[in-house]
Amino acid sequence: MKFIYQDLLKFVTEQPSREELSKKLFQLGHEHEIEGDIFNMEITPNRGDCLSLIGLSRDLNNFYNSQDPYNLYDKDIEILDLNFTNLSVNECPKISFLEIEIDKEISSYKPYLEDYFLKLGNKKTNFFTDISNYISYERGQPTHCFDRKTIGNELTFHNRVCREKFTTLLGKEIKLEGKNCIFTSGEEIISLAGVMGGDSTSCSSDTLKVLVECAYFSPEAIIGKTIKYNLTSDAAHKFERGVDIASQEKVLRRFITVVKEHASIRSLKMKTFIDREFEESYLPIEIERVNKILGISLTKEEYISYLEKLGFEINNEIKIPSHRHDIFSQNDLSEEIARTIGYENIESSPIELKTRSRTDYNNQITEIEDFLTENGFSEVINFPFTANEDKKSILIDNPLDSNRKNLRTSLKGSLIENLLFNERRQKDSIKLFEISDVYSNKDCIHQEKRLGIIVSGRCGHNHIDFSKKLDKNYLNGILNHTNEIPIFNIEEIPRENLKTKKNEKIYYAEISLADIPNNTLKNSRSKRSSISFIKYRPVSDFPSSTRDFSFSIKDIAQYSSVMSHIEKFDDENLKDSYIFDFYLNKKLAEIKVGVRLVFQSSVKTLSDEDIQKSIGNILNPIINIDGVFIPGLELK
Amino acid sequence: MSSMDNIEPPIYKKNLGTLHPINQTKYFLLKLLSDIGFKEIHGPEIESEEFNFDMLNIKKSHPARQMHDTFYIENKKKVLRTHTSPVQIRSMLESKPPFAFCSAGKVYRKDDDATHLPMFHQVEGIYVDEDVNFSNLKSLINKILFDIFGETVEVRFRPSYFPFTEPSAEVDILSESGKWLEILGCGIVNPVVLNNCNIDSNKFNGLALGMGIERIAMLKYEVNDIREFYKSNLDFLGQFK
Numbered sequence: 001m002k003f004i005y006q007d008l009l010k011f012v013t014e015q016p017s018r019e020e021l022s023k024k025l026f027q028l029g030h031e032h033e034i035e036g037d038i039f040n041m042e043i044t045p046n047r048g049d050c051l052s053l054i055g056l057s058r059d060l061n062n063f064y065n066s067q068d069p070y071n072l073y074d075k076d077i078e079i080l081d082l083n084f085t086n087l088s089v090n091e092c093p094k095i096s097f098l099e100i101e102i103d104k105e106i107s108s109y110k111p112y113l114e115d116y117f118l119k120l121g122n123k124k125t126n127f128f129t130d131i132s133n134y135i136s137y138e139r140g141q142p143t144h145c146f147d148r149k150t151i152g153n154e155l156t157f158h159n160r161v162c163r164e165k166f167t168t169l170l171g172k173e174i175k176l177e178g179k180n181c182i183f184t185s186g187e188e189i190i191s192l193a194g195v196m197g198g199d200s201t202s203c204s205s206d207t208l209k210v211l212v213e214c215a216y217f218s219p220e221a222i223i224g225k226t227i228k229y230n231l232t233s234d235a236a237h238k239f240e241r242g243v244d245i246a247s248q249e250k251v252l253r254r255f256i257t258v259v260k261e262h263a264s265i266r267s268l269k270m271k272t273f274i275d276r277e278f279e280e281s282y283l284p285i286e287i288e289r290v291n292k293i294l295g296i297s298l299t300k301e302e303y304i305s306y307l308e309k310l311g312f313e314i315n316n317e318i319k320i321p322s323h324r325h326d327i328f329s330q331n332d333l334s335e336e337i338a339r340t341i342g343y344e345n346i347e348s349s350p351i352e353l354k355t356r357s358r359t360d361y362n363n364q365i366t367e368i369e370d371f372l373t374e375n376g377f378s379e380v381i382n383f384p385f386t387a388n389e390d391k392k393s394i395l396i397d398n399p400l401d402s403n404r405k406n407l408r409t410s411l412k413g414s415l416i417e418n419l420l421f422n423e424r425r426q427k428d429s430i431k432l433f434e435i436s437d438v439y440s441n442k443d444c445i446h447q448e449k450r451l452g453i454i455v456s457g458r459c460g461h462n463h464i465d466f467s468k469k470l471d472k473n474y475l476n477g478i479l480n481h482t483n484e485i486p487i488f489n490i491e492e493i494p495r496e497n498l499k500t501k502k503n504e505k506i507y508y509a510e511i512s513l514a515d516i517p518n519n520t521l522k523n524s525r526s527k528r529s530s531i532s533f534i535k536y537r538p539v540s541d542f543p544s545s546t547r548d549f550s551f552s553i554k555d556i557a558q559y560s561s562v563m564s565h566i567e568k569f570d571d572e573n574l575k576d577s578y579i580f581d582f583y584l585n586k587k588l589a590e591i592k593v594g595v596r597l598v599f600q601s602s603v604k605t606l607s608d609e610d611i612q613k614s615i616g617n618i619l620n621p622i623i624n625i626d627g628v629f630i631p632g633l634e635l636k
Numbered sequence: 637m638s639s640m641d642n643i644e645p646p647i648y649k650k651n652l653g654t655l656h657p658i659n660q661t662k663y664f665l666l667k668l669l670s671d672i673g674f675k676e677i678h679g680p681e682i683e684s685e686e687f688n689f690d691m692l693n694i695k696k697s698h699p700a701r702q703m704h705d706t707f708y709i710e711n712k713k714k715v716l717r718t719h720t721s722p723v724q725i726r727s728m729l730e731s732k733p734p735f736a737f738c739s740a741g742k743v744y745r746k747d748d749d750a751t752h753l754p755m756f757h758q759v760e761g762i763y764v765d766e767d768v769n770f771s772n773l774k775s776l777i778n779k780i781l782f783d784i785f786g787e788t789v790e791v792r793f794r795p796s797y798f799p800f801t802e803p804s805a806e807v808d809i810l811s812e813s814g815k816w817l818e819i820l821g822c823g824i825v826n827p828v829v830l831n832n833c834n835i836d837s838n839k840f841n842g843l844a845l846g847m848g849i850e851r852i853a854m855l856k857y858e859v860n861d862i863r864e865f866y867k868s869n870l871d872f873l874g875q876f877k
Contacts, residue, residue, distance in 0.1 A: 334770070
């Protein structure tokens with residue numbers, strides 16, 4: 001909800017600056033952003049009473065003394081002869097109608113009305129609809145104007161199953177489904193009550209006589225309708241959060257004064273239909289309880305003063321104002337007091353929990369995680385949604401889309417996707433695992449925590465593992481080494497149906513954690529070390545390039561110097577480097593060291609020239625060492 | 637000339653993998669709460685509406701129920717839990733105060749854009765005892781945030797709305813750029829929730845807090861895009877060794 005700073009000032013006797021006002025609104029829990037004169041508010045869903053100028057000013061009364069600057073039309077009004085039938089009094093216990101007719105001449109809008117459109121960027125529609133929209137902004141109570149000549153004298157409110165098509169006043173045709181609160185005139189649905197009126201009865205610039213409907217609709221009757229029909233409705237937003245059941249006639253009297261300021265009124269008639277009286281709510285005065293909840297020492301005088309200024313009437317009990325739908329208990333009153341004092345002004349007082357139940361973090365999951373990460377596996381977390389469906393799949397009633405309509409019954413599909421993704425990013429040694437709950441449904445919903453492991457490519461990036469492949473033997477050695485009967489079933493994933501041109505074999509294992517015997521996957525580390533939060537470097541999406549070099553060290557005395565240089569390789573384009581081969585040729589007294597350099601830039605695709613330049617920077621210190629050669633290397 | 641026999645081959649550098657940064661952060665937060673006295677509890681991700689909403693005072697008509705935009709399954713018989721609070725409800729029903737529970741795990745909301753994911757992680761804590769109050773809650777939250785972000789961090793409490801706590805607060809920390817960042821939600825457990833769990837709300841009060849693990853991880857690791865956590869990109873994951 002947006003409001004104009006100067007508009008709100010009219011509703012308070014003191015005149016706070018924008019900054020002061022902003023501070024107090026934050027203190028009260030009303031988040032907002034300020035753009036010039038406009039406060040863009042984010043009102044919490046329990047505070048529907050604050051969705052208007054008068055509502056916000058009531059909440060600010062403890063600081064700035066609220067007031068209603070506008071007079072309401074106070075003359076007697078002739079009773080409207082309307083044949084109205086309410087068939088759903090639970091959804092609409094109270095409704096008022098105003099019939100108003102004006103002369104053709106309408107004066108230009110007064111500044112307060114003009115500003116509502118100009119400064120808040122609202123679109124003018126026609127005289128009566130404009131006033132209806134403004135009144136909702138000022139009072140928080142939506143009204144709806146029917147062009148009087150388009151409806152007869154019979155009007156019915158229902159909450160019934162609808163199958164009809166309905167065209168809104170904005171011209172959008174919707175197909176009504178399920179139960180809806182509607183107004184009908186004869187057989188025709190003329191309004192989706194509390195949400196939006198219909199096209200056939202809407203006002204135009206020629207409308208001179210209207211029937212203004214002003215009702216209390218229960219939030220339950222309205223909630224979900226805008227989403228269901230993909231409509232945007234300020235009225236529905238307010239009814240969903242609760243309007244003041246005592247305000248309808250007052251709002252219509254204010255409607256009349258605004259009309260009167262702009263046009264001559266020919267006739268006025270009004271009638272209120274009350275099918276269920278508003279039940280006043282009371283709470284006992286329990287200052288000690290409020291002090292106990294907040295941890296403060298409030299006096300009775302302070303307590304009464306704070307609450308009275310928020311509209312609570314206090315005698316032997318506390319009467320809750322009709323606009324407050326969110327007050328049920330002493331905890332609710334405590335929040336009112338705390339907001340008024342300011343959360344920041346309530347001192348914090350240390351507490352020692354009486355419980356001493358340390359959680360053991362050396363459990364099966366942490367053991368498995370530590371074992372696998374120690375063996376070079378990286379953990380992934382996947383969303384559980386999948387297009388794949390099997391007999392045990394759990395179907396989502398309202399999926400995000402058809403590709404995510406089932407819950408996965410296995411981790412395999414996700415891990416294959418993860419592997420292929422990393423292959424496309426030029427990874428040649430992929431070892432991933434995931435531990436997650438998986439759900440299935442046969443006769444009932446079954447929950448199982450499972451471990452999935454997938455591998456493909458090289459065993460590792462070092463001189464021992466580089467030339468070895470991740471295969472069934474590798475996984476057996478890691479997973480099944482402690483048990484005589486293998487507990488992990490390792491399968492090869494055929495590549496035929498995968499979108500990939502790679503041909504490295506893929507191996508996969510999945511198991512329920514309940515089927516893994518204790519100590520099967522346990523590493524030598526006894527305790528997990530504490531986490532250190534590293535500073536993340538954004539991942540480059542540009543391609544990487546690799547270059548392999550074989551160092552021939554014929555002067556053995558230079559070996560340690562070469563290795564020291566290799567350890568310190570550094571260049572802005574160097575992403576990774578490792579020794580992938582080591583050979584000691586005793587016969588020729590020569591050492592061969594194979595080094596792989598991986599280049600990648602975070603800002604561009606590297607050209608051959610860029611890479612050559614980086615290679616020069618990296619390797620020059622080594623090739624200048626006597627007795628060290630890189631056969632075939634030509635540095636520019 | 638050195639003897640060839642004295643040449644040491646390169647040191648074998650075992651390639652270590654990584655625990656997912658979200659799980660690292662989750663364990664960090666759970667350990668922090670455990671050290672204070674909270675006991676870790678677990679619960680299912682597929683929940684009944686009763687435990688996910690009703691027991692937590694989220695009424696059928698309540699906008700919060702619409703706000704969550706929940707994934708329903710099995711013809712609306714069950715939901716994918718929208719928060720970890722139902723785990724606490726299950727444990728509260730089987731416990732007598734004083735108790736302190738914490739739970740962490742995946743939660744689901746029907747949301748999918750640049751800043752919201754349909755699945756994310758939460759960690760929550762609840763402490764129920766006699767004579768605990770909002771003033772204690774502030775102290776507890778300050779301690780937790782000082783442990784996460786350092787004792788110099790500036791913390792702000794402001795009123796908010798959660799159906800299961802009353803009073804409710806959202807807590808912000810001041811970033812280095814001078815912007816307040818929303819970090820967690822907390823409050824005094826709504827007496828309706830205590831009564832639903834057969835706990836005498838006239839005798840006991842509860843302190844509750846909850847936070848998004850992704851939010852904490854993003855701030856601590858300085859990751860700007862939440863989606864990075866779920867690409868399973870080894871270039872990303874490999875940084876969190």
